[in-house]
Amino acid sequence: MKWMTFGPEIYTLLAALWFLLLSLGARPDAKREHLTSLLLAAVGVMVSVAAIKAEGHLFVNAYRVDFFSQVFKVMLSLGLFLIVCICGNLTDIRERNRHDFYILLFVCTLAMMLLVSGNHLLTIYVSLELSSYSLYVLVALRRDQNFGLEAGIKYFLVGIFASGVMIFGLALLYATTGATTLDDLVKVLPPIINQPAVIIGLLFTVSGFFFKLAVFPFHIWAPDIYQGSMNQVAAYIATASKVAAIAVLARVIASAGEGSTYLVHVLGVLSIISMTVGNLAAIAQQDLKRLLAYSTIAHAGYVLIGILSLNAAGYAGAVYYAMAVLVMKFTVFLVIVEVADDGRNVQIEQLAGLHRRSPILALALMVSLFSLAGIPPTMGFTGKFLLFVAAMGRGYFTLVLIAMINVVVSLYYYLLVIKAAYLLEPKEALPPLNVSPFIKLLSGVLAAVMIAAGLFPYYLIELADAAAKALM
Amino acid sequence: MHITYASFPYLSAILLSCVVGLLAIMLIPEERKALIRWVSAIFSGITLVLSACLFLAYDKSLGGLQFAEKASWVPSLGISYFNAADGFNLPLLLLTGIVFFTGVLTMWELEMRVKEFFAHYFLLVTAVFGLFMSMDLFFIFVWYDVSLFPMYLLIAVWGHTRKEYGAMKLTLYLLSGSALILPAIIYLFAKSGLHTFDILSLMQPGIFTAEQQKFAFLLLYLGFGILAGVWPFHTWSPVGHVAAPTGVSMVHAGVLMKVGAFGILRVAIFLCPEGWQYYAQLMALLAAIGIIYGALVGLRQTDLKYVIGYSSVSHMGVVGLGLATVTAQGLNGAVFQMFTHGVMTALLFSSVGYIYDRTHTKMIPELGGLSRIMPVASTYFIVAALAGMGVPGLANFWGELMVFIAAFKVYPVRGIVAVLALLVTALFMLRVVQRAFYGPGNERYAQLPDVTFCEGIPRMILVAVLVLFGLYPSLLLDVIQSASIPFMNGLPR
Numbered sequence: 001m002k003w004m005t006f007g008p009e010i011y012t013l014l015a016a017l018w019f020l021l022l023s024l025g026a027r028p029d030a031k032r033e034h035l036t037s038l039l040l041a042a043v044g045v046m047v048s049v050a051a052i053k054a055e056g057h058l059f060v061n062a063y064r065v066d067f068f069s070q071v072f073k074v075m076l077s078l079g080l081f082l083i084v085c086i087c088g089n090l091t092d093i094r095e096r097n098r099h100d101f102y103i104l105l106f107v108c109t110l111a112m113m114l115l116v117s118g119n120h121l122l123t124i125y126v127s128l129e130l131s132s133y134s135l136y137v138l139v140a141l142r143r144d145q146n147f148g149l150e151a152g153i154k155y156f157l158v159g160i161f162a163s164g165v166m167i168f169g170l171a172l173l174y175a176t177t178g179a180t181t182l183d184d185l186v187k188v189l190p191p192i193i194n195q196p197a198v199i200i201g202l203l204f205t206v207s208g209f210f211f212k213l214a215v216f217p218f219h220i221w222a223p224d225i226y227q228g229s230m231n232q233v234a235a236y237i238a239t240a241s242k243v244a245a246i247a248v249l250a251r252v253i254a255s256a257g258e259g260s261t262y263l264v265h266v267l268g269v270l271s272i273i274s275m276t277v278g279n280l281a282a283i284a285q286q287d288l289k290r291l292l293a294y295s296t297i298a299h300a301g302y303v304l305i306g307i308l309s310l311n312a313a314g315y316a317g318a319v320y321y322a323m324a325v326l327v328m329k330f331t332v333f334l335v336i337v338e339v340a341d342d343g344r345n346v347q348i349e350q351l352a353g354l355h356r357r358s359p360i361l362a363l364a365l366m367v368s369l370f371s372l373a374g375i376p377p378t379m380g381f382t383g384k385f386l387l388f389v390a391a392m393g394r395g396y397f398t399l400v401l402i403a404m405i406n407v408v409v410s411l412y413y414y415l416l417v418i419k420a421a422y423l424l425e426p427k428e429a430l431p432p433l434n435v436s437p438f439i440k441l442l443s444g445v446l447a448a449v450m451i452a453a454g455l456f457p458y459y460l461i462e463l464a465d466a467a468a469k470a471l472m
Numbered sequence: 473m474h475i476t477y478a479s480f481p482y483l484s485a486i487l488l489s490c491v492v493g494l495l496a497i498m499l500i501p502e503e504r505k506a507l508i509r510w511v512s513a514i515f516s517g518i519t520l521v522l523s524a525c526l527f528l529a530y531d532k533s534l535g536g537l538q539f540a541e542k543a544s545w546v547p548s549l550g551i552s553y554f555n556a557a558d559g560f561n562l563p564l565l566l567l568t569g570i571v572f573f574t575g576v577l578t579m580w581e582l583e584m585r586v587k588e589f590f591a592h593y594f595l596l597v598t599a600v601f602g603l604f605m606s607m608d609l610f611f612i613f614v615w616y617d618v619s620l621f622p623m624y625l626l627i628a629v630w631g632h633t634r635k636e637y638g639a640m641k642l643t644l645y646l647l648s649g650s651a652l653i654l655p656a657i658i659y660l661f662a663k664s665g666l667h668t669f670d671i672l673s674l675m676q677p678g679i680f681t682a683e684q685q686k687f688a689f690l691l692l693y694l695g696f697g698i699l700a701g702v703w704p705f706h707t708w709s710p711v712g713h714v715a716a717p718t719g720v721s722m723v724h725a726g727v728l729m730k731v732g733a734f735g736i737l738r739v740a741i742f743l744c745p746e747g748w749q750y751y752a753q754l755m756a757l758l759a760a761i762g763i764i765y766g767a768l769v770g771l772r773q774t775d776l777k778y779v780i781g782y783s784s785v786s787h788m789g790v791v792g793l794g795l796a797t798v799t800a801q802g803l804n805g806a807v808f809q810m811f812t813h814g815v816m817t818a819l820l821f822s823s824v825g826y827i828y829d830r831t832h833t834k835m836i837p838e839l840g841g842l843s844r845i846m847p848v849a850s851t852y853f854i855v856a857a858l859a860g861m862g863v864p865g866l867a868n869f870w871g872e873l874m875v876f877i878a879a880f881k882v883y884p885v886r887g888i889v890a891v892l893a894l895l896v897t898a899l900f901m902l903r904v905v906q907r908a909f910y911g912p913g914n915e916r917y918a919q920l921p922d923v924t925f926c927e928g929i930p931r932m933i934l935v936a937v938l939v940l941f942g943l944y945p946s947l948l949l950d951v952i953q954s955a956s957i958p959f960m961n962g963l964p965r
Contacts, residue, residue, distance in 0.1 A: 355588075370621060375617050375618075375620060375621055375647075376613070376614040376617045376618055377614055377618055381614075381617070385610075385654075385658075386549075388654065388655070388658050389549065389658055389661065389662070392655070392658040392659060392661070392662040393662050395662075397655060397659060400654075400655045400658065401651070401652075401655045404650075404651035404652075404654055404655055405648075405651050407647070407651060408644060408647045408648050408651050411643065411644065411647050412640070412644060415624055415640060415643060418624070418625070419624075419628060419636065422625055422628075422629060423625075423628050423629055423636070457546060458545065458546050458547075461546055461548060461549070462548065465548060
């Protein structure tokens with residue numbers, strides 16, 4: 001076995017262990033820990049990029065490394081790095097928990113890397129659980145006991161329910177096909193995909209990923225957990241966790257082949273309900289994080305459009321959309337973290353006067369919200385465009401039309417946020433935000449990336465296409 | 473169709489001049505307001521000069537697509553950066569240049585958040601230019617939506633009179649339009665099997681069946697029709713125009729509504745001619761209703777800007793009627809009317825903007841006798857109003873004349889009714905002129921200054937354009953005909 005094939009995972013594990021070591025001995029020092037984690041995460045991105053061409057099967061076919069998984073590992077390590085960037089001011093957890101916070105963050109990223117490469121069904125299950133358990137604790141870490149604990153327990157209860165459904169689905173799938181790895185499923189599944197037991201098994205299996213992705217009917221946790229967890233953790237759930245869920249969902253669904261009408265119908269209905277419910281509920285939200293939670297549900301619906309096309313174009317759209325979600329969701333959370341310097345939750349009207357308090361943050365916020373809404377020339381638009389082209393190629397006109405109507409609805413509430421940032425004036429005059437040059441640079445770069453990826457999408461589309469081809 | 477590739481990339485140069493202007497404005501510190509204004513004026517001036525050169529350099533005898541520029545953008549999806557100019561979009565490019573430059577000059581006195589205003593304004597105009605010159609469906613859609621990007625803030629921050637409501641209504645209406653356009657575009661892309669978004673390739677006869685054309689045409693017509701102010705989807709337009717600041721109203725009523733009509737022409741009619749012929753009756757009906765409705769509602773308004781807003785609905789109905797005739801003459805009239813209405817509305821809004829900035833009211837009953845207090849400012853408004861009535865000697869006369877001649881032949885009843893409705897428009901315009909500019913004056917405004925020479929420059933340009941094309945219409949008509957006649961001849965009967 002070539003060690004580089006497993007490089008990103010080993011590296012992330014070592015980084016997590018390093019923090020475990022620190023937690024045993026060293027005196028807590030916020031600044032030093034942040035810099036260490038920043039450095040470790042940055043090197044992690046480089047390791048993942050270096051391993052992008054790696055290929056092979058490991059651990060008796062339990063683990064599959066291909067271009068698809070490696071692209072997602074880059075995204076995940078990038079997600080981790082971005083999240084660590086906004087952890088400079090961790091006011092919302094106790095000092096003694098800060099090491100645990102970093103350990104869990106790295107472990108969770110490790111689990112997601114394992115998840116996107118999982119080939120054996122149990123590998124997938126175990127790594128899904130590992131990532132979920134890290135997140136349960138991360139959510140509960142918030143200093144405000146009532147808020148954080150309540151959210152953590154809610155998350156845990158919905159999560160174990162979903163994983164119960166998933167393990168039942170895995171059992172059904174094994175009973176009907178006799179296969180335990182995705183490689184085998186690809187061979188046996190397509191001919192028998194329209195049998196009731198198989199389709200139910202497959203749908204129950206993906207329920208676990210629906211929970212991660214917050215697809216209807218496994219979406220109810222999202223608003224409460226986003227609201228209850230600290231801003232950085234919510235950002236992590238909204239970005240990296242979603243990216244991993246999209247990857248594993250695409251991988252498992254891809255094993256079903258192209259010919260399953262039932263699967264398409266179920267996914268289509270779930271997609272429509274997810275985006276409609278998400279967008280309609282988001283309109284009424286006052287808390288920015290709750291609003292983002294509902295918009296996440298809607299975005300899960302859009303991603304399903306690509307997945308249910310069941311062809312390379314659709315999966316490529318989903319991969320591209322995963323990249324877009326990572327960047328645009330993170331940018332909004334970056335603004336939240338900077339505005340709420342004491343770690344509180346941000347109400348929409350508390351953004352008032354942002355355009356004067358920090359023009360660059362306001363600009364980044366505007367670009368990311370337009371990107372979330374899917375207005376060109378932004379990354380979010382290109383993502384939606386690819387998904388729609390894939391779905392239209394299969395003849396799903398109505399689905400695309402409904403999705404576009406949802407885009408209109410979503411623009412309404414995104415505009416309300418933009419209005420707050422650019423138009424409303426705060427009740428009492430607030431001083432300019434104290435934003436470090438690093439964060440200013442980061443938000444400028446992110447805004448530029450979103451626009452550049454919308455204007456010149458060529459390379460990212462090629463990348464997504466190549467990843468999707470590796471999947472098929 | 474004949475294509476001539478560009479020796480000098482005029483079209484990209486226009487876009488580049490807008491984008492460089494935008495970046496330059498963003499780099500200037502907020503406090504240097506005068507510098508920002510000058511930079512805006514210079515870059516919009518360059519744009520105007522370029523679009524005028526383009527208009528004059530176009531070879532009418534050769535016709536077809538000229539100044540074409542093509543570069544592959546996303547090969548895997550068949551998207552290319554493909555710009556070209558023909559008789560249909562040249563007048564509109566010129567119009568955009570004129571309104572852009574005069575709009576910047578009209579907003580010279582703006583003091584609030586100057587930098588942001590001009591940055592947004594440049595982005596808006598870039599999108600409009602891009603849309604007019606693009607020959608690629610993907611880019612047309614992208615430019616359409618990019619024009620929405622700055623629109624909300626332009627109205628909500630710098631506007632007045634229910635600005636937040638107007639801005640939100642306008643943005644959501646226009647995005648609803650794009651919600652119909654994008655599925656239609658992707659539908660055509662998927663059904664063609666050619667794997668390209670290139671309009672020239674997709675418009676070849678025989679690619680789409682009649683059923684597909686009818687289906688896609690309806691979506692595209694409704695989608696772009698919302699932006700063109702087609703009745704009953706026009707309700708955003710008077711509200712939005714009233715709420716917007718002067719310069720934005722000018723671009724909006726003057727240029728952006730034409731984007732809708734142009735979209736119907738360039739995308740819906742070019743790609744789905746059979747759908748066009750099939751739905752022509754419906755288009756004519758909606759257009760005629762729009763003309764009448766706009767005129768009658770305008771009659772009852774007491775707010776100057778609402779009057780202009782509803783007259784726009786009425787005049788855009790004329791454009792729609794021209795498109796609905798399915799004749800070369802109708803197309804000529806429609807494009808001519810798009811151009812002249814754009815200039816005329818820009819002049820109207822520009823004049824009202826001046827009056828509003830001084831008197832702080834645009835309610836007609838509160839004004840009165842303005843022609844004695846500010847004779848020059850009043851003259852500009854009255855010239856524009858006369859143009860709107862279709863008085864011979866001013867450019868609008870020709871557009872309306874051509875459309876009505878074409879419409880009489882095809883739809884006699886709707887044509888006659890529409891002409892009668894235009895009489896109502898003339899009536900309410902005269903009424904506005906009489907109440908606001910003649911009659912007893914309002915003492916409060918007696919000390920207000922008139923338009924100085926410098927402030928008058930943008931309005932002079934607009935008046936000059938109206939007079940020029942009013943006296944010498946063939947300058948514009950020949951260009952349009954070089955596109956419309958070959959296009960109609962190329963249609964399957």
